[in-house]
Each structure stands twice: as C-alpha cells, then as structure tokens.
Amino acid sequence: MKVTDIECLKNIANEVRKGIIEEVYQAQSGHPGGSLSCADILTVLYFNQMNIDSEKPQDMNRDRLVLSKGHCAPALYSVLAEKGYFSKDELKTFRKLDSKLQGHPDMNKVLGVDMTTGSLGQGLSVAVGMALASKMDHAGCRIYCIVGDGEIDEGQIWEAAMTAYKNHLDNLCVIVDNNQLQLDGRIDEIAGLDNIRGKFESFGFSAIEVDGHNISNLIDAFHTAKQTKGKPTVIIAKTVKGKGVSFMENKVEWHGVAPNKEQYEIAMKELNSVNN
Amino acid sequence: MKMNLDKKIATRQSYGEKLVELGGKNTDIIVLDADLSSATKTAMFAKEYPDRFINVGIAEQNMMGIAVGLSTFGKIPFVSTFAVFAAGRAYDQIRNSIAYPNSNVKICATHAGVTVGEDGATHQMLEDLSLMRTLPNMKVMCTSDDTQTKWAIEEISKIKGPVYLRLCRLATPIIYDEQQKFEFGKGIQIGDGTDATIVATGVTVSEALKAQEILKGRGIQVRVVDIHTIKPIDEDIIIKCAKETKKIITVEDHSIIGGLGSAVCEVLSERYPVKVKRLGIKDSFGKSGKAQELLNYFKIDADSIVECVEHE
Structure with missing residues (x-):
C-alpha cells in the first residue's frame, strides 16, 4: 500500500531517523551521518515508489533496492522495520553478537534486504545484473541502487555504468546520496570528485538533480526516471550529512561515530519535536 | 581407463563445448566474459545463445557483481576470464559479493598455472587455489582432462552456491573414457x-x-x-x-x-x-x-x- 500524503511521508522519514539514532546509540557504533542523509530517499522508495510487499519479501517480481553504501545499514534497517519486515524493537540489537542486524546489510539474515553490501563500489554491478535479469524474464521489476558520493571514487561504479548504458537498462535507477562528505573530508578535496552529473551523462545516463530531503521533489524525480526509456537514470540527490540532528549536520566527524547518552537525548528531543 | 596420449584437448576447450550443450538443456544458464571469449572458449556459447551471453568488456570486478545480480533472479551465471583476473583482480568482489552471500555463481577460470606459457608471470596464476580455498562457502575444483571437465561443468550447474573451477590453456591427454564415474568431493x-x-x-x-x-x-x-x-x-x-x-x-x-x-x-x-x-x-x-x-x-x-x- 503506497503512502501518497507528503506530510505522512515526512513523519515516516522522521521515525526512520529516530530508529537510526536508536540503533547507533544502542550499538555505540555505526554510521549516523550518511544514514541520516539517505533517510528521506529510502522512505520515499519503500513507502511511495517500490512495488514491494513485506508479507511477500521474496516475491520474484518485486522491485529491488541495493544499498551499495552498505555502512548506512541503520537507515535501511530502520525503514524496513517501519515497513513491517521485522519489529522495531530489534533495531536495538544492531551490531550486537547474534543479531541479524549486522554492521553491514546481510541478505541471508534479514528478509527485505535485497543484497549483501559493505565493500564499497560493488552494489551497482549487482543492481545491473538484477536489471538485466528482469529484462531477460520480462519481469517488469525496477531496480534501485543507492550509492554514496564518496563511493563513486571506486572505478567499479563506472564499469557498471557502462554496462547499464550499453544494455539500455531503463529499469535501473541509481541514486547518488550527494552529501558532499566522505570519511576523510570533502569529496572534492579527497579525490577531486566534482561534476557528478556531467560524469554520469557522459556515460549515457539520464541525470536528474534534486533536493534529497524534499519528499515531493524526490517523488517527481522517481516518476521522471520511470518515464525515461532506453537508458538508465541517475538521481543526484543533494543531501546534508547528519540531516535532522542539528549538531551532526554537515559534520564529517559524525561519519562513523555513535552519540553518547547526552547527545542521544538531545538528538531524540530534536526529532521528537518535529512530529509535534 | 587408458590415457590417450594421441588425442589432446585443453580443459578450456572442454568447458566451451560443454557450455553449449548445457545451454541447450537449461535456459537459466547465462555466460559472462570479460573480452576473452575466444581464449576462454565461451565464444561458442555466445554464438549459439547470444541472448544469454554478456560480454562486459575488460571489467572483471563488474562482471562478478553482474553475475551476482543475475543469480538473485534464479539464473545460473558462469563467469569466465583468466584465473589471474578472476581470483586475483576480482578477489574482493568474489569474497564480499559471491562467497559471503553464498551467491549461486560459477567462476570458471582458464589459463591457470605456468602452463599458460609464453605470456609469462603476469598471466600465470599460481595462487588461485590458495585464495579460493580459504573463502567460506566456496567450493573449489581443478579438473584434469576433457571427460572430467565436461562432467564437472554439468555437476556444478546443479550445486547451489559458489564454485571456483580452475581450467588450463595447455592441451592435455584424455585420461578418462566416457564410462568413468566421477563424484564431487571424491578423489x-x-x-x-x-x-x-x-x-x-x-x-x-x-x-x-x-x-x-x-x-x-x-x-x-x-x-x-x-x-x-x-x-x-x-x-x-x-x-x-x-x-x-x-x-x-x-x-x-x-x-x-x-x-x-x-x-x-x-x-x-x-x-x-x-x-x-x-x-x-x-x-x-x-x-x-x-x-x-x-x-x-x-x-x-x-x-x-x-x-x-x-x-x-
């Protein structure tokens, strides 16, 4: 069942953010910054866009999502829990011994996770394989792949981009979570990455730039991607690392650090005030 | 069993021939190559079943990932390149996207060992059995002749999960006749x-x-x-x-x-x-x-x- 009300989707995204903070705080480990930056994207995909049913998590004809930036597992787990794939209580077990919620997503442990990821740069190739298979089977599945902007430093991303273009994979939609920061600093300073749109366009993609926190703009972008025929689409989502928690926003320090108790309480207070 | 020294065939050739036969019986079989299909002998499959052959170009890491994606839709991908570019160059892709998730991908790596010959050290993979053997979930095979290789190709298509099969460039004698019984895991x-x-x-x-x-x-x-x-x-x-x-x-x-x-x-x-x-x-x-x-x-x-x- 698709959620179309924008306010309702915003509220869900806020719940997803609370789940992310809860996971990372309970684990005292994990990656809050990049998880918060892709929370709106994941919410729109799982609640508004994707053809999925949490009651039939292994339906062969479902749409697929590959979270290639696997370290942002807290965001994926949180949205899956919101969607009813498993209990929200389980989020507290994230990264703990015997939890199915591994530090990076494991498709064999969590129903709803479509691909095991973690080693950056690999997810897009897998998504390309899924898109090819769907075309071969005339299954009509759409394949979404979220990559980090830092992640596209990896050469394999561009190998996969070439295959996607060559095979006219218009059922593939790549989303770049363009929060401008990677572990060691700004993306343009670390590997000199700029003009992401131009790069993908030169690889034959249809490119859309969008505010990655604007729900209705995201919906429009995904709609445009669906209408685009004969080539894959990349949505370059301009985002803020740590979005939603004031002291984490745009701070590279929050790439992979958990909040302490005091910080956790401030973060939750901020997120709770959004719903009121 | 009598070794036929007069008739020699490289196991990569046996692989190419068997893939064509298997492809006719099982439409889930997809073959991928990285611009080496005339050397790995997957070109025979490409000719017969072009819709189920994917040449990714010189991009072995990408090839491994694409195979994984195909396998999640129930396909049985056979990926081929030289052993040094499979087990070596794409090691992390094999480790994290194939072995760890237990993906149903068959890695058939040709041109292993010093018997590659004239190409020299860069192309003579001498560490692949070691690298592949250490990966959990991975099954590892290395076949000795035409008959055994053809049996192995069919056998691994039925095994669920990742398999690494090491093949060679050098033509070698046919050791086994067609009546020979083979069993996976049995010497x-x-x-x-x-x-x-x-x-x-x-x-x-x-x-x-x-x-x-x-x-x-x-x-x-x-x-x-x-x-x-x-x-x-x-x-x-x-x-x-x-x-x-x-x-x-x-x-x-x-x-x-x-x-x-x-x-x-x-x-x-x-x-x-x-x-x-x-x-x-x-x-x-x-x-x-x-x-x-x-x-x-x-x-x-x-x-x-x-x-x-x-x-x-």
Missing part, C-alpha cells in the same frame, strides 16, 4: 602400487600418469590420486593412501603455498602425520617459455616426479 585412485602415492590435480595428473609408467618400467609401483575437488577435499582417500604406501608426493601447477600440497598436509598433519613431499612452484612467480619447458623448469613434469619418487 580418483589410479593404480594400487604401494611404493608411493602421487597426488595430483589438473594438468599434473597426466604428468603423474606418465611418471607412473616410467617408474613401472623400473620396477617401482606407484599409485596416482587425481584430486579434482580441492575443497571439500577427499580426506579419506588421502589417509587411506598414506597408510597403504611408503611415500606421499603432491604435484601441482600452483604455488606450493596454499594449494593442493598444503591441503593434503592439513589433512595428514591432523589425522595421520607422515612426511609429504610437495612439488609445485616454490614461492616464486612464473616466467615466459613453452608450457612443456616450464613444467620441466619448475620440476612438476613426469621426469621430475620420477626423480622425486626415486631419490626423495
């Missing part, structure tokens, strides 16, 4: 001599059989054990032969570190400690030369095996 004992056991895999099996004949002429009776499944290895046959024969010699076109010799030693050191002599590439890279010259240079040909049995 094949050839002869029942008790003076020594020569444990071999891949191209060195025919060298071991030649050595067996030479030694027979000198009154020395050895048995050869063909280990086509490196992992899981047939522990029972190794222990049985260690008990029944005076010497154990392993021979492989691979580094002596981590390959067949190491696998045999792991079994024996824990269950039946005896001395093992390992023939293989001794912690060095390969070099250019003719395949047969290199087998001799690296002391893994029939003459070297004979010398080892007689003097070690």
Whole structure:
C-alpha cells in the first residue's frame, strides 16, 4: 500500500531517523551521518515508489533496492522495520553478537534486504545484473541502487555504468546520496570528485538533480526516471550529512561515530519535536 | 581407463563445448566474459545463445557483481576470464559479493598455472587455489582432462552456491573414457602400487600418469590420486593412501603455498602425520617459455616426479 500524503511521508522519514539514532546509540557504533542523509530517499522508495510487499519479501517480481553504501545499514534497517519486515524493537540489537542486524546489510539474515553490501563500489554491478535479469524474464521489476558520493571514487561504479548504458537498462535507477562528505573530508578535496552529473551523462545516463530531503521533489524525480526509456537514470540527490540532528549536520566527524547518552537525548528531543 | 596420449584437448576447450550443450538443456544458464571469449572458449556459447551471453568488456570486478545480480533472479551465471583476473583482480568482489552471500555463481577460470606459457608471470596464476580455498562457502575444483571437465561443468550447474573451477590453456591427454564415474568431493585412485602415492590435480595428473609408467618400467609401483575437488577435499582417500604406501608426493601447477600440497598436509598433519613431499612452484612467480619447458623448469613434469619418487 503506497503512502501518497507528503506530510505522512515526512513523519515516516522522521521515525526512520529516530530508529537510526536508536540503533547507533544502542550499538555505540555505526554510521549516523550518511544514514541520516539517505533517510528521506529510502522512505520515499519503500513507502511511495517500490512495488514491494513485506508479507511477500521474496516475491520474484518485486522491485529491488541495493544499498551499495552498505555502512548506512541503520537507515535501511530502520525503514524496513517501519515497513513491517521485522519489529522495531530489534533495531536495538544492531551490531550486537547474534543479531541479524549486522554492521553491514546481510541478505541471508534479514528478509527485505535485497543484497549483501559493505565493500564499497560493488552494489551497482549487482543492481545491473538484477536489471538485466528482469529484462531477460520480462519481469517488469525496477531496480534501485543507492550509492554514496564518496563511493563513486571506486572505478567499479563506472564499469557498471557502462554496462547499464550499453544494455539500455531503463529499469535501473541509481541514486547518488550527494552529501558532499566522505570519511576523510570533502569529496572534492579527497579525490577531486566534482561534476557528478556531467560524469554520469557522459556515460549515457539520464541525470536528474534534486533536493534529497524534499519528499515531493524526490517523488517527481522517481516518476521522471520511470518515464525515461532506453537508458538508465541517475538521481543526484543533494543531501546534508547528519540531516535532522542539528549538531551532526554537515559534520564529517559524525561519519562513523555513535552519540553518547547526552547527545542521544538531545538528538531524540530534536526529532521528537518535529512530529509535534 | 587408458590415457590417450594421441588425442589432446585443453580443459578450456572442454568447458566451451560443454557450455553449449548445457545451454541447450537449461535456459537459466547465462555466460559472462570479460573480452576473452575466444581464449576462454565461451565464444561458442555466445554464438549459439547470444541472448544469454554478456560480454562486459575488460571489467572483471563488474562482471562478478553482474553475475551476482543475475543469480538473485534464479539464473545460473558462469563467469569466465583468466584465473589471474578472476581470483586475483576480482578477489574482493568474489569474497564480499559471491562467497559471503553464498551467491549461486560459477567462476570458471582458464589459463591457470605456468602452463599458460609464453605470456609469462603476469598471466600465470599460481595462487588461485590458495585464495579460493580459504573463502567460506566456496567450493573449489581443478579438473584434469576433457571427460572430467565436461562432467564437472554439468555437476556444478546443479550445486547451489559458489564454485571456483580452475581450467588450463595447455592441451592435455584424455585420461578418462566416457564410462568413468566421477563424484564431487571424491578423489580418483589410479593404480594400487604401494611404493608411493602421487597426488595430483589438473594438468599434473597426466604428468603423474606418465611418471607412473616410467617408474613401472623400473620396477617401482606407484599409485596416482587425481584430486579434482580441492575443497571439500577427499580426506579419506588421502589417509587411506598414506597408510597403504611408503611415500606421499603432491604435484601441482600452483604455488606450493596454499594449494593442493598444503591441503593434503592439513589433512595428514591432523589425522595421520607422515612426511609429504610437495612439488609445485616454490614461492616464486612464473616466467615466459613453452608450457612443456616450464613444467620441466619448475620440476612438476613426469621426469621430475620420477626423480622425486626415486631419490626423495
């Protein structure tokens, strides 16, 4: 069942953010910054866009999502829990011994996770394989792949981009979570990455730039991607690392650090005030 | 079983031929290559079933990932490139996207070992058995002739989960006739001599059989054990032969570190400690030369095996 009300989707995204903070705080480990930056994207995909049913998590004809930036597992787990794939209580077990919620997503442990990821740069190739298979089977599945902007430093991303273009994979939609920061600093300073749109366009993609926190703009972008025929689409989502928690926003320090108790309480207070 | 020295065929050729046959029976089989299809022999499949062949270009890492994506839709992808570019260049993709998620991908890597020949060290993969054997979920095979390879291709298409199959460039004798029964994970004992056991895999099996004949002429009776499944290895046959024969010699076109010799030693050191002599590439890279010259240079040909049995 698709959620179309924008306010309702915003509220869900806020719940997803609370789940992310809860996971990372309970684990005292994990990656809050990049998880918060892709929370709106994941919410729109799982609640508004994707053809999925949490009651039939292994339906062969479902749409697929590959979270290639696997370290942002807290965001994926949180949205899956919101969607009813498993209990929200389980989020507290994230990264703990015997939890199915591994530090990076494991498709064999969590129903709803479509691909095991973690080693950056690999997810897009897998998504390309899924898109090819769907075309071969005339299954009509759409394949979404979220990559980090830092992640596209990896050469394999561009190998996969070439295959996607060559095979006219218009059922593939790549989303770049363009929060401008990677572990060691700004993306343009670390590997000199700029003009992401131009790069993908030169690889034959249809490119859309969008505010990655604007729900209705995201919906429009995904709609445009669906209408685009004969080539894959990349949505370059301009985002803020740590979005939603004031002291984490745009701070590279929050790439992979958990909040302490005091910080956790401030973060939750901020997120709770959004719903009121 | 009688080795036919007159008719030689490379296991990569057997692979290409069998893929075409299998592709006709099973439409889930998809073949991927990285711009080496005329060398890996997947071009035969490409010609017959172009809709189920994907040439990704010179992008082995990407190829592994695409295969994984296909496998999640129930396809049975066979990926092919040279062993050095599969197990070497794409190691992390194999580790994290294939082995860890237990993806149903068959990696058929050709041009393994020094028998690649003239191309030299950069193209002579000597570490792949070691690298692949250490990965959880991964099954590892290395076949010795045409008959065995064709059986193995069909067998691994039925196994759920990742398999690494090591194939060779060099044409080698046909060892087994079509009536030969093979079983995954079971070694094949050839002869029942008790003076020594020569444990071999891949191209060195025919060298071991030649050595067996030479030694027979000198009154020395050895048995050869063909280990086509490196992992899981047939522990029972190794222990049985260690008990029944005076010497154990392993021979492989691979580094002596981590390959067949190491696998045999792991079994024996824990269950039946005896001395093992390992023939293989001794912690060095390969070099250019003719395949047969290199087998001799690296002391893994029939003459070297004979010398080892007689003097070690």
